[in-house]
Amino acid sequence: MAVVAISQPSEAEAGRPSSVRARLQRLGAYLQALPLILILGFFFVLPILTILVVSFWDYDFAGLYPDFLTMNYVDTLGSWVTWKTYLNTLKFTALVWCLTLLIGFWVAYFLAFHVRTTTMQMVLFLICTVPFLTSNIIRMISWIPVLGRNGLVNSTLIDLGIIPQPIEWLLYSDFAVVLAMVHLNTLFMVTPIFNTLMRIDRSLIEAARDCGASGRQVLWNVILPLAKPGIAIGSIFVVTLVMADFSTVQVMSGGQSASVALMMKNQMSLLQYPAAAANAVVLLIVVLLMVAAILRVVDIRKEL
Amino acid sequence: MSKAAEIDIVSVSKIYGATTAVHAISLKIPAGSYCCFLGPSGCGKTSTLRMIAGHESISSGAPRLGHVVVTDFPPARRNTAMMFQSYALFPHLDLVDNVAFSLKMKGVDKETRRAKALAMLRLMQMEAYAGRRPAQLSGGQQQRVALARALITEPEALLLDEPLSALDPFLKIRMRAELKKLQKTLGITFVHVTHSQEEAMALADLIVVMNDGRIEQAAAPRIVFEKPATAFVARFMGDHNVLSGRVSAIRDGIVEMGVAGGQSFAVRDIAQEIGAPIDIGIRTDRVRLDPAAEKTLGFQAVVSNIEYRGASVKLTVSGAGSDDFTVIVSDADYFNKTVSVGDAVSLSWTLEDVVPLGRLSA
Numbered sequence: 001m002a003v004v005a006i007s008q009p010s011e012a013e014a015g016r017p018s019s020v021r022a023r024l025q026r027l028g029a030y031l032q033a034l035p036l037i038l039i040l041g042f043f044f045v046l047p048i049l050t051i052l053v054v055s056f057w058d059y060d061f062a063g064l065y066p067d068f069l070t071m072n073y074v075d076t077l078g079s080w081v082t083w084k085t086y087l088n089t090l091k092f093t094a095l096v097w098c099l100t101l102l103i104g105f106w107v108a109y110f111l112a113f114h115v116r117t118t119t120m121q122m123v124l125f126l127i128c129t130v131p132f133l134t135s136n137i138i139r140m141i142s143w144i145p146v147l148g149r150n151g152l153v154n155s156t157l158i159d160l161g162i163i164p165q166p167i168e169w170l171l172y173s174d175f176a177v178v179l180a181m182v183h184l185n186t187l188f189m190v191t192p193i194f195n196t197l198m199r200i201d202r203s204l205i206e207a208a209r210d211c212g213a214s215g216r217q218v219l220w221n222v223i224l225p226l227a228k229p230g231i232a233i234g235s236i237f238v239v240t241l242v243m244a245d246f247s248t249v250q251v252m253s254g255g256q257s258a259s260v261a262l263m264m265k266n267q268m269s270l271l272q273y274p275a276a277a278a279n280a281v282v283l284l285i286v287v288l289l290m291v292a293a294i295l296r297v298v299d300i301r302k303e304l
Numbered sequence: 305m306s307k308a309a310e311i312d313i314v315s316v317s318k319i320y321g322a323t324t325a326v327h328a329i330s331l332k333i334p335a336g337s338y339c340c341f342l343g344p345s346g347c348g349k350t351s352t353l354r355m356i357a358g359h360e361s362i363s364s365g366a367p368r369l370g371h372v373v374v375t376d377f378p379p380a381r382r383n384t385a386m387m388f389q390s391y392a393l394f395p396h397l398d399l400v401d402n403v404a405f406s407l408k409m410k411g412v413d414k415e416t417r418r419a420k421a422l423a424m425l426r427l428m429q430m431e432a433y434a435g436r437r438p439a440q441l442s443g444g445q446q447q448r449v450a451l452a453r454a455l456i457t458e459p460e461a462l463l464l465d466e467p468l469s470a471l472d473p474f475l476k477i478r479m480r481a482e483l484k485k486l487q488k489t490l491g492i493t494f495v496h497v498t499h500s501q502e503e504a505m506a507l508a509d510l511i512v513v514m515n516d517g518r519i520e521q522a523a524a525p526r527i528v529f530e531k532p533a534t535a536f537v538a539r540f541m542g543d544h545n546v547l548s549g550r551v552s553a554i555r556d557g558i559v560e561m562g563v564a565g566g567q568s569f570a571v572r573d574i575a576q577e578i579g580a581p582i583d584i585g586i587r588t589d590r591v592r593l594d595p596a597a598e599k600t601l602g603f604q605a606v607v608s609n610i611e612y613r614g615a616s617v618k619l620t621v622s623g624a625g626s627d628d629f630t631v632i633v634s635d636a637d638y639f640n641k642t643v644s645v646g647d648a649v650s651l652s653w654t655l656e657d658v659v660p661l662g663r664l665s666a
């Protein structure tokens with residue numbers, strides 16, 4: 001007991017300078033985090049807050065009037081055009097998601113399991129990324145001479161005598177939109193899936209074979225479940241990109257199809273900023289819900 | 305539980321491109337025995353095991369399991385089960401589903417396969433963890449689950465690829481005992497790959513010492529220990545000093561071997577011609593620190609290192625053309641008459657403690 005009693009005051013004395021040091025250390029930690037806080041604050045939090053605030057403002061053809069009205073939301077959610085546009089966007093998203101998943105998984109599977117050497121894997125993977133060296137718009141527009149009325153596909157088919165006259169729905173149609181979107185976004189599916197497939201311990205596949213699993217059973221019972229985190233990450237990329245797309249829809253449908261982002265763009269060109277802002281908030285909520293749904297199904301924490 | 309299979313390997317080779325991993329080895333493993341493939345890494349022991357399991361294609365030759373040639377059979381049709389070095393448990397499945405995996409592949413319905421898997425886990429004393437994932441288990445527990453998964457198919461032979469290498473020393477010895485007990489109760493053939501001679505000695509009915517893709521010796525542990533067939537086996541098992549030289553004289557069935565230092569040593573039972581190179585092995589624990597009765601059964605040496613090992617003391621000496629001649633003396637003998645590094649000592653042994661070592665013809 002005596003020892004404890006003696007040691008107490010000395011500890012308290014020693015405690016004072018160390019608590020100052022601890023406070024300085026804490027301050028240092030905040031200082032280190034400051035640049036990131038500033039960047040995120042200016043370029044992420046502030047714009048979103050602005051959109052949120054503006055979405056409650058009033059407007060007419062001449063200007064914006066600070067206010068707190070739910071009119072913009074009532075207009076947006078009350079209009080059948082909005083609902084139809086959302087439905088159309090969701091249709092594109094679903095189609096593009098299915099197709100990119102199917103194509104992306106097989107490309108990644110081929111790269112990860114059928115290409116033997118790492119060098120070859122890297123070379124093939126880089127080849128996959130080559131189209132990304134050009135801009136989105138160029139890659140999209142380059143479909144026009146391929147799919148057009150007198151484009152490559154139609155003229156080849158006519159020359160071969162397979163069809164008597166050009167197929168009309170190749171370009172400026174939902175087909176063209178989905179095709180271009182799949183082309184633009186498949187790599188976002190390939191990369192994360194390839195990454196998870198490469199991490200699968202090869203002895204698991206041997207163990208499955210030892211247990212009598214056929215190739216298909218190995219795929220279904222071992223590889224696919226273990227690729228889930230990659231599929232989830234790829235899905236988040238594709239879903240958010242397609243939900244927010246306006247240029248592909250505009251160019252490839254020739255203005256015949258609509259998407260939520262395209263609707264916003266049109267509102268902005270009419271200077272209806274508050275309406276566009278309300279629309280943006282609704283879209284943000286919808287996309288966040290979709291991402292949350294994906295994360296509910298798959299636990300991607302171990303991939304991060 | 306089920307019948308055991310005899311494994312008969314007939315001149316099986318494995319060639320990877322330009323390198324030969326396994327050189328036409330032949331081996332017969334009796335049904336129901338515990339066989340250990342022993343050798344340094346890269347000696348071809350794992351390749352051989354994987355060829356038996358069917359996870360490695362066979363370049364030439366044929367393995368037979370229970371009199372059936374299985375060269376073209378997929379792993380699951382060979383009636384063998386393999387336990388992988390890292391256990392290869394499926395991380396996304398709980399223990400029951402891991403163990404029931406092969407039954408699921410066969411299309412057994414859920415109730416039956418889960419019941420069987422639980423019974424298997426109970427046998428391995430792992431039923432309390434049935435709902436856990438492999439990542440939540442310790443190494444020893446993972447091993448039991450891997451065993452349960454391998455045994456649920458009721459294989460005739462269990463193939464184990466370095467099953468104990470991932471465990472800490474204490475657990476290693478405990479799991480070793482469990483493996484041996486399991487093999488005795490199941491009565492099936494176990495083929496176990498290891499690079500630890502201690503492990504092989506403790507477990508095996510048949511030790512197969514491999515080096516460089518060839519079998520150096522395949523025999524019972526006692527024979528491998530007492531009569532190593534080659535210099536490699538003698539060195540690898542670590543209980544013999546190996547001396548190399550040429551035959552200098554032969555009389556009355558006793559061969560004298562001359563070494564570089566000008567000394568010669570006697571060895572029995574070896575048909576050789578004068579001048580032929582030979583190796584002999586001398587048991588480290590039979591060498592005494594006494595002057596030799598005959599000068600071909602001992603030599604003068606200088607102590608270069610002393611290691612105290614509790615019940616025994618290990619002396620490393622140099623002399624007779626050898627730098628690392630090892631002498632193991634009991635602690636009682638050593639402390640009766642201690643020596644220190646740099647001392648000159650006389651070593652001796654009897655003719656019975658010298659074994660002639662053969663060479664692979666290859």
